[in-house]
Every structure is written in structure tokens, then in C-alpha cells.
Amino acid sequence: MDKFLTFTIVGLSTGAIYAIIASGLVLTYTTTGIFNFAQGAIGMVCAFAYWQMHFAWGWPVWAALAVAVLVIAPVLGVLIDVLVMRGLEDTSEVTRLVVSIGLLVGLIGLAIWVWKPGVSRNFSAFFANQGFTLFDTRVTGQQALTVVVAVVVAGALWLFLRTTRTGVAMRAVVDDRSLASLNGVRPNVVSSLAWAMGCTLAAIGGILIAPNVALDAATLSLLIVNAYAAAIIGRLRSLPLTFLGAVILGCTEAYLAGYLKTSPNFAGLRLAAPAILLFIVLLIIPSSRLRGRRQSREYFPMPTWKGTWVFAGLSILAGAIMATTLSTSDATTYAKVFSFAIFALSLVPLIGFAGQISLATLTFGAIGALIYGHIGADGNPLALVLAFVVPAIVGALIALPALRLSGIYLALATAAFAVALDRWIFNLADFDIGPIRISMFELGSTEVAPLDVFGYTFDTPARQMMLVSVAFALISVVVVAVRRSRYGRRLLAMKSSEAACATLGLDLVGTKLSVFALSAGIAGFAGALYGMQLRSISPQNFGFVMGLPVLLLAVVGGIGAVGGALMAGASLMGFLPLISTLGTFFSNLAAVLPGLAGIGLGRNPNGSVHDMREGFAPILRYRPAIIGLAVAVPLFWILRLAGFLGNGVFYLLLALAPIAAVVVAGVRVGLGDGTEVADTPRVHDVPLEWKGFSVPWEPEDVVDLDRALGMNEVQLHGAP
Amino acid sequence: MTDPTPLLELRGIRAAYDRIDVLFGVDLVVEQGSVVALLGPNGAGKTTLLKVACGLMPATAGDVLFCGKRVNGVRPDELARRGVAMVPEGRGIFPNLTVRDNLRMMTYTGASLSEIEAVAFDRFPRLKERIRQVAGTMSGGEQQMLAMARGLATDPAVLILDELSMGLAPIIVEELYEIVATVARSGVSILVVEQFASTVLGVADHAAIMVHGRIVRDGAPADLEQELSSAYLGNQQGDR
Incomplete structure (x- = not known):
């Protein structure tokens, strides 16, 4: 009983922090309609700022807290609103999501730039040596504090949104921005206020949770997954249900920590619990109504065959030029341009044509790489086929329950899947399901053999460069063929209006499922090629955070065109490594640039390839x-x-x-x-x-x- | 109509979506205390003209005068506070807010919530029964009443109504126009846009017909009633 109470208290205090972060999320979503993936990252930056002022510069707690929570966070919020979010009117859900992912990636890059990782930073708890005893169980000052803060935040938010005019105006602006202005509201002021408040809540959450977890940019930023699990229980609207969800989540984590057997197989389960819970919640929430016409100022023209063949030829030419001129080490580095271009290409049919979002590209890549690594240990080309087929099947299985969801919820389900695999499944030792032995990364890294076609082995970087560039060119042609086919027209129609498609007798689930499988298959194939280039793969190569820039740059390049995919690969694995060689400043800059590119997307939602084509x-x-x-x-x-x-x-x-x-x-x-x-x-x-x-x-x-x-x-x- | 300065005057208004012109020099005057009906077929530019009048859309040429002052480029929220109340096309309400919160949104123009509620419930007693209901769940007529209540409650100088009848049963439309007539008698100037004319012409002091971005007829409602059908069939002069 004692143990139960102890872990309940731990759970409640963790849940209280999730509740604060999640309520900020709900606030910005209900008032601005933007699904802020960067909420955790904003909290992270504020926690670092607090650490800097209090622990590094020795400011008193109250001063550091005041500056971090009441100055830095609101200012950051207003800046985000004015500089980033204002430009997003009439853009698609994908664009909005990608902009906030850009913010997440940019903030992580910035934090790593300012606060070097790998340095141990002491972040002691509030009221460290104080506490009291409740039913024979010790409650620390920090635990009591978090619960009190959460209750205060909950009460204040409720009062604010229900009883003040500004609170009502915030909800009104989401309903109808121009009508709100006809009522005398300044919508811009209201949305800036919403962002300032959301960021303040993120900052409070980030500073409170930092003592419990490592002060690490990625870890803190990914608290967003936990917050989302809570916010989704509140269906992104209800604050009380969000708080309930946060408590359920906190307690689940605490009980798993307390009662689960200490076997290595379950260590990861605790970390993955929020993601798994998020996935489960997404499955049981009622599906949304089919949406009608969605108009946006994004437009991707139909590719011509002539242009496609020229593009494919130029891609192979670029591969050939690089393969024949680059040194071995350079070729190793820059060959990844094409494998990442294929990763990005996997998103083109899914996001660009069908308007569905997946955040699990690299995860499917990992599955493809594992399949090829284990089955194709002799370089058997047939294993490459399996590296396409198996991820496609897994993708379909994952998508099947999530497909009745749309847009943002589907994106979250794929994120949950990616995080669960990343934190748990990939770190498992070999296990058996019935007669089949499943191998993951063998608790470290797995060798991947080069492809061997009738005795010709693609074992040098130059040969791999050729292999992958040809593969990219061929898949580009396939993707264009999809776009120009009847099936492609169906995807585009579904993107424009699911309701209209359903009334025309189009099978939405089958269509979504097939495009999801196609995308996962291409990603798996890319993963196998990427694995060959790496020779030895580990879960870190395919982490969830690693995958975000791929999506980001694919959308920045132009998600509706195969050229955008090459652009994504070239900038991620070509341009950024190239400028990183210029010095420390530039390598730091390289970490921030994808984020900046994503943030700037609102200015040009059609992607930069479109402009380049116009330019040429x-x-x-x-x-x-x-x-x-x-x-x-x-x-x-x-x-x-x-x-x-x-x-x-x-x-x-x-x-x-x-x-x-x-x-x-x-x-x-x-x-x-x-x-x-x-x-x-x-x-x-x-x-x-x-x-x-x-x-x-x-x-x-x-x-x-x-x-x-x-x-x-x-x-x-x-x-x- | 004793005051010589018209309350709202539009002079030579031109407006465009992107580079496609939709208004080609429209003149329209709303005198103090009068009801002006603007009629015309689909796509004539009526809604666009209203958007220009209340500041939601910039005019590419021409002047918008409110109480004799030029108000081009004044933000819509500022105009709302000065007394231009607009009930937009469709349902001019916030569907996810309760009736009370919808009314509370009007407090930005300076009136207090209790004053607004007093006026609104006096004119539309049915809304009082629905005070805690989420507005989007009410019937179409009730929603339109709420929209009008919102527009009227702050005692505006001019009330702009865009297609009050859209998607409503004829009997409800008549009911709404009786309210419009009452409001007009209390001295509020009204500019009302409709596609279908008979109901609105009974209320109006002055009417104008707009086709293809131009006012093609202008005069007393009784005179215009005859010409309406030909205007809608599009065989007017000055109309290609």
C-alpha cells in the first residue's frame, strides 16, 4: 500500500506537469487553430534559460523565474505569432503542422548551439530539502508544488476563458476571424495573447519537469508526445478532460516504473508508454465528420512525361558525376543525398497527392533496413523486394485503425507509432513470435551487407551512389506515373474533399490504406539503401527526431513534386553537411537551418522547387x-x-x-x-x-x- | 432625413479579388434613418460592396464616407466601434460559443453585457430561453435572430444586413423582416442586401439594383419592382 501511495504521488506530480503543458497546447489550438508541435521545445528553451540565469549566473530563484516565465516566454510567444503564424492563413493542415515542426527543429538546433550537449547540468528540484508526510508517505516539496501550480493554472484558465471578455474573444476568433473583427475585436492582438499564454504555460511546465528528467534539448522537446496524449483525451478542446488525461498518463508511467519487472525488455516500455497510450486514445475517440471542400493557396501542377524523363536523366547524371569525381569519404557522405531523397519521395504520394500526414518515414525506413540487413545478409536483391513489401504491410496495419481519423490525428498516430518503436521495440533483444524469430538491432547495431546482383557487388561508395541515384530516378518515374494515373486523380480528389469523394462512391479507406502502404514501402526501400550506405545500422540512425527534418525539407522543397524530394535530400544530406565543414559556427547553423526553412514555409507554401522551375x-x-x-x-x-x-x-x-x-x-x-x-x-x-x-x-x-x-x-x- | 450629411456614402467604389475587378465604380447613399435595399442576382458584387463598406475589404478606388468622414483603410474593428454593425452572409454568429458568449462579444463596441442582453431579449425573447445553448446548435432562424441581436444590441448608427433570408423558410424570413421594419422605425439606418426582392421592398425607403458590379437602377421600391425580373435576366443596357 505504501508503495502504491508513493507511486501515486509521483504519478500525480508528473501528471500535473503534463497537464500544464497540455493545457497550453489546447489553448493555442482552440484559439489559433494551430497544432503546436513545438510546445515542448518552447518549454525546453525556457527551462534552459532558467537554468542559465539561476544555476549558471546565480540569480535568485524568483528573479530567474520571473524573467523566464513572465518575460522570455510571452515575448517568444508574440514573436512566434507575429513572425511565423500570421502568414499561415489559407494554408493546408500539412503546412501548418510542418511550420510548427520547423519551430521544434529550429529550437532544438538553437538550444544545442547555445547550451552544448554532453555537459552535465545540475537542475535541482524546487524546495529540495523540504516536504511533508501524508499517510506515512513522504511528499517532496517539488511534488506538492507541481500539483498546486497545476490546480492554480487550471482554475485561472477556466475563469479566464469562461468569464472574461478576452477569453470569450479568443474562442470567437477561432470560430470566425472576420466576424470577430466586425464585433470590434482585434484578431491579431487576441492571437498574440493566445500564443503568449501558451508559451508561458509551456515554460512553467518545462521548468517544473526539468529536475525530473535530464536537461536535454531533445528529451524535453519530446514531452510534446506526452502532452498530446493528455490533450487528445481532452479531444483538444476540453481543459478538464485534458487534466484528467494528464493524471492518467502520469500515474500510468509511475505505476509502470514501480511495478513492472526490471527486465531490459520492459525498460523501454515505460518510456514508450505515453506514445502507446496516445495511440490507444486515438483509436477510441470518435471519428470526425468527413470534411468538405478545403481550399488553400497551395497548388501543384501536373508533371509532364517529358519533364519527368529529363528530371530522371539529370538525377542519374548528377549521381554519375558525383560517383566519378568525389573522393571515397566525400562519396560516402554525399551518397546519402539520394537515399534521403527517396525517403522524401515516399512522402510525395502520401502528403502531396493524398493530403495525409505521416511522421514515421524513418521508422518504416528502419524496418526496411532491418529486413534487408537480416534477410539479405548475402546481398540478395530479393531481400530488397521484402524491404519494400514488409514495411508496406506494417504501414497498412498501422494505418488501418488510424484511417478513420484524418489530418492531424493521423499524423499524431504515426508519431506515436514512431516514438514507441524508437524508444522500446528497436531496443529489444531478439524475440520469438510463434515459430518466427524477430531480430531488432541486436541491442546495439546490425551489419548491413552491400547489394550483390549476379556477382556484381555494390560495395564502394561510388557504386552505391550510382545504385541509389538510379533507384531514385526510377521511383520518381513511378511516383509521376501514379500522379498521372486514374488512381492519382483519386488521391487528389480525396485531398480536396473527402465528403465529395464519398458521395461519388469512392472507397476512402481503401484509397488511404493503399497510399499509406505505398509510402511506407518506398520508405522501407529507402531505409534498406540507406542501411547499405551506413554498413552498420543502429536505432539512432532512424530516430523520430531525425525523421522530422526529412518531412520538413520535403514540404519546403515542394511536397507535390518529385523535384521537391530531390531538393530535400540534396539540402539535408548535401548542402548542410557541406556548410558544416566550414567551421563550428556553420555546423551550428546547419542544425538550425531546416527549422528556419520550415518556419518560412508560410511565405511560400508551394515549395521552392516551384520557384526554381519558374526561374529556369x-x-x-x-x-x-x-x-x-x-x-x-x-x-x-x-x-x-x-x-x-x-x-x-x-x-x-x-x-x-x-x-x-x-x-x-x-x-x-x-x-x-x-x-x-x-x-x-x-x-x-x-x-x-x-x-x-x-x-x-x-x-x-x-x-x-x-x-x-x-x-x-x-x-x-x-x-x- | 433632416441631416444633410448622409450617414454612409459610397462614392465610385471599385474593388477587385486579386486582379479581377468585381465592382466598377459604385455609388450608394444611406441617409440618416432610412432603409436602403440593394438587390441583384448572384455574383453581382453586392456582398463585396458590403465588405468594402464595413472595412473587411479595401477599395481599389473611390471613397467610403461615414458621417461625412472618409474611412477608407480604417480597420473593421475600429469601424465597428464607431457604429457600423454588419451581419454577414450565412449565419453571422460564432457557432461554438454559447448565446451569452456571442452577445458578450459585442461588449467590445462599448456597451455593457447587461445593456446588450436587455436590448437583445426585448427584441428576441426566444434567445433568452437559449442563453446557455451553444449557438451553432440552434435552428437557422434562431441563429439569424442572434446575429441580428448582436448587430442591434449596441445601438449602431447603421446596420448592414447581408442576405438575411439565406437558407431560411419563407415564414421565418417574413418574421425577420417584421423585426427589421420595427428596428427601422426606431430610427436605425439600415443597408440590406437580398437576392429575392418582394419581402425586402416592403420595408425599404430606397432601393438599388446591382448587376455585374454596377448599379443599374436606383429609385423608390415601387418603381423598381417592375424592372426587377428584366434585371435578373440580364438584358439591361450597360450590361454585357
Whole structure:
């Protein structure tokens, strides 16, 4: 009984902290409609700031607390609102989620930059040597404090939201922003206030929990999973149920710690408990209604076959150039560009076409890598097929119960799955399910053999570079084929309006399930290729936090196009490692950059590939530029292979050549000297009547529109 | 109509979504204490004009004058506090808030909650029974009553009503327009937009027909009633 009471008290105090963080989450979600994945990270930064002021600089507790909770957190909240979240109107759920994931990644990068990891930082409990005895059980001062703070927070929030005008206005702004302003509310002020309050709650939670867990950027940031489990019990709306959920969660963790046998197989279960609980809760909450039309200012044009073949060819060319020119160590580093591009590619059908979100890409990759590592120990290519099939089946199994959920809930379910595997299953020793022996990472790392096709072994980095770049090109073609098929049209339709699709007789569950399986399969395949490059894989290679930048950069690159995937791989495994070699400052910067890119997404939700394609468009209209490039690139390559050029100059020339071509083509096309591939009618990538709705309206479109309608010219303001 | 300065005046308003013009120089005057009905078919630009009038949308050209002062570019919340009350198209309520919280939202314009409730429940006694109900769960007519109550409760200078009848049974529409008539008699100026005319013309002092972003007819309601059908069929002059 004593033991039970002790662990109940531990559970209640942990639950109280989860409740504080989760209530901040509910507050920002109900008032701004943004699902803040960075809530834990904001708490983490404030906990570090508190540590710095109190423990490092020796400020008194009250001063450090006041600055951290009442100054830093609210200011951070207002900054997030003004600089980041304001730009997110009319963007999709994916974009909003990715922006907050960008914030999470950026804040972790920033914290690691300022507070070097690996240093032991003492963060002692509040009222460390005080406490009292309750029914023969010792209650520490810290435990009592957390419960009191949670109760105060709960009461204050309830009063604020129910009885004050500002509280009502916060809820009103979510309902209808413009109507609220017609009532005399300044929506911007209200949402800034909501963010300030949400961040303050995160800060209180972060500072209170820091003594219980390590002061570590990733650990504290991932408390978000625990907070989400609590918030989902409150269905992201009800604060009382959220508090209840937090207490259930805290107690579950505490009892698992107290009563579970101390076997290594169960050590991870306790860490994974919140994720598992989150998954279970997601399964039992009632499914949401089918949503109708969702309009956003995001638009991804249909890829053409010609463009796709050129893209696939250029990808293989890039692989070949790198394979023949890079040193062994460089090739090892940069070959990962293509394996990560395939990871990103797995998200294109899922997110870009079907509008479903998965945060478990690398987890499926890990499954693929394990399958290939264990079964394909001799490099058997058939194992690669299994590395596609098995993750696809697992993906379908995971998605099946989660599919009646949509959008954000599905994303959370995949996050829970990823965290549970990451914290628990991957760290298990070999075990048997019936007659089948399942091997994980063998409690450390697992060897992965290079692929062997009819005696030809892909054992050098250069050969792997070729293998993976060809694989990327082929899968790109497959993904484009999916996009252009009847099935792809179905995915896009589902993304636009699930309700409309259901009324047309489309099987939503089957469609979602298949695209989820396809995506998991591609990710598993990428995992196997990535495993080959690493040679020895461990759970750390496929961690949940590692996977976030992949999603982030895939969306930043342009989630609706295969080019965006290559861009994601190139920036994550090419550009960032490259600038990291420039010095400590740049390697720190490299950790923050993906986050910044994600945060900036609201400005350009169509992805940067879209802009690049627009930027390079003049080349396609000026034939000499194409010819020039087709001559220059092989020439540079030959010069490099013959030893006349170093790698530095060679890659600089490669980068400058297309830019020069764009400049020249731009000037020539502008002058209209007659050599351009001109006089072709303007090609519209969308039906004319969509102009101004799905894509920006250009003044020149008027002429085409008038022509199509057989009308005289309309005078538009702004047009000449 | 003793005051020579019109309460709300729109002069040569042009407006555009992106680069597509929808209003081509619209003039409209709401005199002190009058009811102006703006009629027209779908897509004529009526709602856009109202949005410009209450500050939700910028005009690309022309002037919005409120009590003789130019208010172009004034934020909608500021205009609301100065006395422009708008009941937008659809249901102008916050569906997830209770009736009381919906009314409480009007306190931003300066009145106290008890004053607002007194006015609202006097005009719409049914709302008092629903005070704790979540607004989105009420019937369409009740929701529209709440929206009007919200608009009226602060004693605005001008009340702008956008398609009050949308999605409501004819009998409820008539009931609502009786209330509009009462409100008008109490001296509030009203600008009301409708697609279907007969009910609203009974209440209005002045009416205008808008087609394709232009006012094509303007005058006393009785005169306009004859011309409405032709306006809707789109064979007006000055209309392509």
C-alpha cells in the first residue's frame, strides 16, 4: 500500500506537469487553430534559460523565474505569432503542422548551439530539502508544488476563458476571424495573447519537469508526445478532460516504473508508454465528420512525361558525376543525398497527392533496413523486394485503425507509432513470435551487407551512389506515373474533399490504406539503401527526431513534386553537411537551418522547387542556352576527369553554368532576337477558368481568356 | 432625413479579388434613418460592396464616407466601434460559443453585457430561453435572430444586413423582416442586401439594383419592382 501511495504521488506530480503543458497546447489550438508541435521545445528553451540565469549566473530563484516565465516566454510567444503564424492563413493542415515542426527543429538546433550537449547540468528540484508526510508517505516539496501550480493554472484558465471578455474573444476568433473583427475585436492582438499564454504555460511546465528528467534539448522537446496524449483525451478542446488525461498518463508511467519487472525488455516500455497510450486514445475517440471542400493557396501542377524523363536523366547524371569525381569519404557522405531523397519521395504520394500526414518515414525506413540487413545478409536483391513489401504491410496495419481519423490525428498516430518503436521495440533483444524469430538491432547495431546482383557487388561508395541515384530516378518515374494515373486523380480528389469523394462512391479507406502502404514501402526501400550506405545500422540512425527534418525539407522543397524530394535530400544530406565543414559556427547553423526553412514555409507554401522551375523557365525558351549547357557540363566533367580541374572549381562551374544560362536566356528572350523557341501559344498548366483561383492571375491571361470566350478585350485595372 | 450629411456614402467604389475587378465604380447613399435595399442576382458584387463598406475589404478606388468622414483603410474593428454593425452572409454568429458568449462579444463596441442582453431579449425573447445553448446548435432562424441581436444590441448608427433570408423558410424570413421594419422605425439606418426582392421592398425607403458590379437602377421600391425580373435576366443596357 505504501508503495502504491508513493507511486501515486509521483504519478500525480508528473501528471500535473503534463497537464500544464497540455493545457497550453489546447489553448493555442482552440484559439489559433494551430497544432503546436513545438510546445515542448518552447518549454525546453525556457527551462534552459532558467537554468542559465539561476544555476549558471546565480540569480535568485524568483528573479530567474520571473524573467523566464513572465518575460522570455510571452515575448517568444508574440514573436512566434507575429513572425511565423500570421502568414499561415489559407494554408493546408500539412503546412501548418510542418511550420510548427520547423519551430521544434529550429529550437532544438538553437538550444544545442547555445547550451552544448554532453555537459552535465545540475537542475535541482524546487524546495529540495523540504516536504511533508501524508499517510506515512513522504511528499517532496517539488511534488506538492507541481500539483498546486497545476490546480492554480487550471482554475485561472477556466475563469479566464469562461468569464472574461478576452477569453470569450479568443474562442470567437477561432470560430470566425472576420466576424470577430466586425464585433470590434482585434484578431491579431487576441492571437498574440493566445500564443503568449501558451508559451508561458509551456515554460512553467518545462521548468517544473526539468529536475525530473535530464536537461536535454531533445528529451524535453519530446514531452510534446506526452502532452498530446493528455490533450487528445481532452479531444483538444476540453481543459478538464485534458487534466484528467494528464493524471492518467502520469500515474500510468509511475505505476509502470514501480511495478513492472526490471527486465531490459520492459525498460523501454515505460518510456514508450505515453506514445502507446496516445495511440490507444486515438483509436477510441470518435471519428470526425468527413470534411468538405478545403481550399488553400497551395497548388501543384501536373508533371509532364517529358519533364519527368529529363528530371530522371539529370538525377542519374548528377549521381554519375558525383560517383566519378568525389573522393571515397566525400562519396560516402554525399551518397546519402539520394537515399534521403527517396525517403522524401515516399512522402510525395502520401502528403502531396493524398493530403495525409505521416511522421514515421524513418521508422518504416528502419524496418526496411532491418529486413534487408537480416534477410539479405548475402546481398540478395530479393531481400530488397521484402524491404519494400514488409514495411508496406506494417504501414497498412498501422494505418488501418488510424484511417478513420484524418489530418492531424493521423499524423499524431504515426508519431506515436514512431516514438514507441524508437524508444522500446528497436531496443529489444531478439524475440520469438510463434515459430518466427524477430531480430531488432541486436541491442546495439546490425551489419548491413552491400547489394550483390549476379556477382556484381555494390560495395564502394561510388557504386552505391550510382545504385541509389538510379533507384531514385526510377521511383520518381513511378511516383509521376501514379500522379498521372486514374488512381492519382483519386488521391487528389480525396485531398480536396473527402465528403465529395464519398458521395461519388469512392472507397476512402481503401484509397488511404493503399497510399499509406505505398509510402511506407518506398520508405522501407529507402531505409534498406540507406542501411547499405551506413554498413552498420543502429536505432539512432532512424530516430523520430531525425525523421522530422526529412518531412520538413520535403514540404519546403515542394511536397507535390518529385523535384521537391530531390531538393530535400540534396539540402539535408548535401548542402548542410557541406556548410558544416566550414567551421563550428556553420555546423551550428546547419542544425538550425531546416527549422528556419520550415518556419518560412508560410511565405511560400508551394515549395521552392516551384520557384526554381519558374526561374529556369527562360532556358527552355532559348535553344542556344540548352545547347550551351549540354556542351559545357560534359566538357567540365571531362576536364575534371582528365585532372585539369579540382573538385572545388569543378562544382563551382557546375553551379554557375545553369545560372549563366538563365541570365543569358533571360536577356535574349527579353530582346526577342528571333532565335528563341517563340511563337508557341502560351501553355497553361491549369484550365483557364482556374486562373485567379488556383494559380495567380497574370495580366497576359486576359488575352487568352478573351480569345477562348470569343470576347472583345476586357479592361482590367493594373493592366496596360 | 433632416441631416444633410448622409450617414454612409459610397462614392465610385471599385474593388477587385486579386486582379479581377468585381465592382466598377459604385455609388450608394444611406441617409440618416432610412432603409436602403440593394438587390441583384448572384455574383453581382453586392456582398463585396458590403465588405468594402464595413472595412473587411479595401477599395481599389473611390471613397467610403461615414458621417461625412472618409474611412477608407480604417480597420473593421475600429469601424465597428464607431457604429457600423454588419451581419454577414450565412449565419453571422460564432457557432461554438454559447448565446451569452456571442452577445458578450459585442461588449467590445462599448456597451455593457447587461445593456446588450436587455436590448437583445426585448427584441428576441426566444434567445433568452437559449442563453446557455451553444449557438451553432440552434435552428437557422434562431441563429439569424442572434446575429441580428448582436448587430442591434449596441445601438449602431447603421446596420448592414447581408442576405438575411439565406437558407431560411419563407415564414421565418417574413418574421425577420417584421423585426427589421420595427428596428427601422426606431430610427436605425439600415443597408440590406437580398437576392429575392418582394419581402425586402416592403420595408425599404430606397432601393438599388446591382448587376455585374454596377448599379443599374436606383429609385423608390415601387418603381423598381417592375424592372426587377428584366434585371435578373440580364438584358439591361450597360450590361454585357
